[in-house]
Amino acid sequence: MTKVLVVDDAVTVRMYHREIMEQLGYEVSEAENGIEGLEKSAFSQFDLMIVDVNMPKMDGYRFVTSIREDGHNHSCPVIMVSTEEQLKDKLAAYKVGANYYIVKPAKVDLMQKIANLMVEE
């Protein structure tokens, strides 16, 4: 089964992304910051990660940078999701290794299309 890790400090956002991914039949794990995300990714191989930018303890940029450095998830597709909508924010996400950047609030249809595309690739 396709495994997705949702990393976001807002519980409602995690629930929302879980619901969207579960509609696709994906199995979802959650982490509430980058540190917890790294812990989860140390023990599981994921097919997709959906990562918030602004989180306490470890932000999304640092999390994705760490994921890309080593470990069995280093090539896992990452969708970064943030309220920040400027070009510099998107570029910062791509610079650390994100595959796609979505400005919050994410539309269900878009999330599912991008997720499917990333997983199929």
Place this chain on the structure above:
Amino acid sequence: MALKKQNDDNVTELSPRRSERDFNGLKNSLHEGDEDQRRWAARDLASFDEAVGPLVKQLTEEKSHVVRDAIYLSLQKIGNQDVVCQLIPFLSEEDAELRNSTIEVLQMIPEQIETHIISLLNHQDSDVRIFAIDILQVLAHAKTPEWLLSVLKDETHVNVVAAAVDRLAEVGTASMVRDIEEVKTKFSDEEYLMFACNTAIRRIKANS
């Protein structure tokens, strides 16, 4: 940090703390020392209220995560109005780590930040308004529900409203359900906000 065990079983720290521990000595070490010296200087400067300026200035230049963490901890320990006033501009900072750590420090000194909440909730930058709501997450203030309701009524940016709804899910009461229902009407084409409102209403009703 290197430690040296002495004959009498006392433990003495080596080089990082050998320099002068007065304010000026620490200020110099914070700026000019190696990583270990900077970390210790940052830590020891927590004893000086006047250290806020040098600590904040170093944050903007410091590359080491361990030194930055020591600076955040000292700023939190000093925890005065000067800390709040000098950190608030970092909420608009491009550096995500600096921004998020600033929120964490401000959350730890709620009695100092509360006088700034209204101006932050009215800040021109929608992200700063969201960060203000993030700060409210741990600010156990009697006015928190009132501030959040004002966001529901006056705010037009969907992500700021969503952050307020998210927070109301935790602190809201049954009397606020109608306000959340009005958000659903106002933002009926926003899928996430509909989801967040329904979740908040469900949680409030479950807790009532």
